[in-house]
Amino acid sequence: MHKTIACGDLRPEHVGTTVTLAGWVNRRRDHGGIIFIDLRDGKGIGQVVFNPDLSPTSHTVAEQFRNEWVVQVSGEVRPRPPGTENPALATGQVEVHATEALVLNPAQTPPFSIGEGVEVDEMVRMRYRYLDLRRQPMQENLRLRHRVIKFMRDFLDARDFVEIETPILIKSTPEGARDYLVPSRVHPGHFYALPQSPQQLKQLLMVSGFEKYDQIARCFRDEDLRADRQPEFTQLDLEMAFVHQEDVLELIEELYIALVETLTPQKRLLKPFPRVRYDDAVSKYGTDKPDLRFGLPLADLTEVAHSSQFRVLRDPVAQGGVVKGFAVPGIAGYSRRQTDELAHFARERGASGLLTVPLGGTAASLDDLKLEDIPSSLARYVSLEEVRAMARATGAGVGDMMLIAAGPASTVNVALGQLRQEMGRRLGLADPNHLAFAFIVDFPLLEWNETEGRWDSSHHPFTSPMEQYWEHLEADPGKARAQCYDLVCNGVELASGSIRIHRRDRQARILRLLGYSDAEIQERFGHLLEAFDFGAPPHGGIAPGIDRLVVLLSEGAESIRDVIAFPKTQSAVDLLFGAPSPVREEQLRELHLKVVPDEEKG
RNA sequence: GGCCCGGUGGUGUAGCCUGGUUUAACACACCUCCCUGUCAAGGAGGAGAUCGGCGGUUCGAAUCCGCUCCGGGUCGCCA
Secondary structure, eight states: OOOSSOGGGOOGGGTTOEEEEEEEEEEEEEOSSSEEEEEEETTEEEEEEEOTTTOHHHHHHHHHOOTTOEEEEEEEEEEOOTTOOOTTSTTTTEEEEEEEEEEEEOOOOOSSOSSSOOOOOHHHHHHTHHHHTTSHHHHHHHHHHHHHHHHHHHHHHTTTOEEOOOOSSBOOOSSSSOOOEEEOSSSTTOEEEOOSOSHHHHHHHHHTTOOEEEEEEEEEOOSOOBTTBOSEEEEEEEEEESOOHHHHHHHHHHHHHHHHHHHOTTSEEOSSOOEEEHHHHHHHHSSSSOOTTSOOOOEEOHHHHHTSSOHHHHHHHHTTOEEEEEEETTOTTOOHHHHHHHHHHHHHTTOSOOEEEEOOSSOSSGGGOOGGGOOSHHHHHSOHHHHHHHHHHHTOOTTOEEEEEEESHHHHHHHHHHHHHHHHHHTTOSOTTEEOEEEEEOOBSEEEETTTTEEEESSOTTBOBOGGGSTTTTTOGGGOBBSEEEEEETTEEEEEEEEBOOSHHHHHHHHHHTTOOHHHHHHHHHHHHHHHTTTOOOEEEEEEBHHHHHHHHSSSOOSGGGGSSSOOOTTSOBTTTTBSOOOOHHHHHHTTOOOOOOTTTO
């Protein structure tokens, strides 16, 4: 080794010993005579002193040191002189007095500072990702990620799970996300697909009798990106035989509680995880991934609005829509500009408009409230009693503001749900040190696809409906509820899973319901159906996302790009390697491919 | 594909709305010199920018207009 101890491991117990350190120059302070170097390595930072009186030769070498040079230093560990200890450093009680110094590799001035916590443009960070990763916050993020994954593996190993790798080159799946395709050289015109998840493979492993399978699995989806989506991402994929839904939920709850309490004990946790029905989540929070760190629940105002004379509310109801609203405490004094901004926010998310209803004035209670205390267009069209009814329904009091939207239920829920999240953030109700986990259950099995005119699986076609819905499934598909569950936390979907169908006849019924012909079923799912004929056990599983979890557990990661070593941009470009890129004509020929130029761009 | 935000020395920002008193400003980093107990060391000096690109308006464009590229956010999309 080029070193005998890590820079970050220096402690008072080493005083008197002679050590050799190697690392990067984090910062240098040259006093003309004495020189201080903060030397950084993977374990942390330690201070080295170069004193010309002690060692003129090493002092001369150290005069050339610059930030990020890779250097090796030997010397004696001594306690720092009284009054010069640095409590901000774990190594701050001691320092190394250099007697030998060596430049292992000089370095150019980096494009951005490694040692200081300056915000740097993400484009530059990704272009020089290896330098970005050298920075402390990114080191912490990736080390946390490692510990999370190791914890999961150890936890499952102790419960008899077997980690099994599944292929990356596999068959293109028919529906769902767009596949990344890989052309076959050996079979002209044929393609592999990268797995969107190992879904069918893990079900086949259940048929194989492994009973408990898990995998830290890379998944690929060629869809447009968001802050919490990358073209490739990592899941803890797991599946169990002979389980009911509650068995899976209990395992996951136990895993997440143990993981958080062990790795991030500073985070507050709500135990046990509430089970929230899908319908309740949507009606109360407008979304199936509610942030439960705060209240601000949505209230249904359709009844009140229906009888009112206000067309903005009445007409949408007459057309089968709903009116919903929620109370935001203490913001009755918002300026016109601020309320306009909220309305803009709602419209951007699909709402036709937003009624802002401040309950202002100095009234002691709702009963004393006067119409002139309500600077809102609502007050011009509805009675004071109707405003009071809405306030009672939303829980608004004097000094609060009601935010109300009308329209089709799905539109209103999306807009108000996101507005609720935004208000929680603005009012500081969403404490980042609080993790509010919850299971969302009782999902609908199917969703009507308006554009395609058919039923889609809300989860995936292998999800089993609850037992009682099999009987009238074809007669009333929309009514069926699934044995399907999500784990959500702080407004983020963290995991999704289900009890699967394990009998051929039932799987075929679902696929036919989804509009597949018998020939298509055989071509696309034949391998799975055939497996079910050979003794498939009842089974189910879940797939927790690793990237989003690490973001929630980390201090300061703002997107999953901050917890992925080499992420891609929103346009799926790798700025470090410059991928994707054209390939040689010869490579294309081997793959029997010809590139057709874009018609518009030529 | 739609909408929104951003792009100014190596980094982070100001200037842009209201075009010319700006030789494009400031901080950090960088280079030189001074400095023997600092830890965001300090002091003095210096170098460094086709203002993302192309085109237009104008006597004059970082500033106004159009197109375009790149990054980010979001809707669609993500079984």
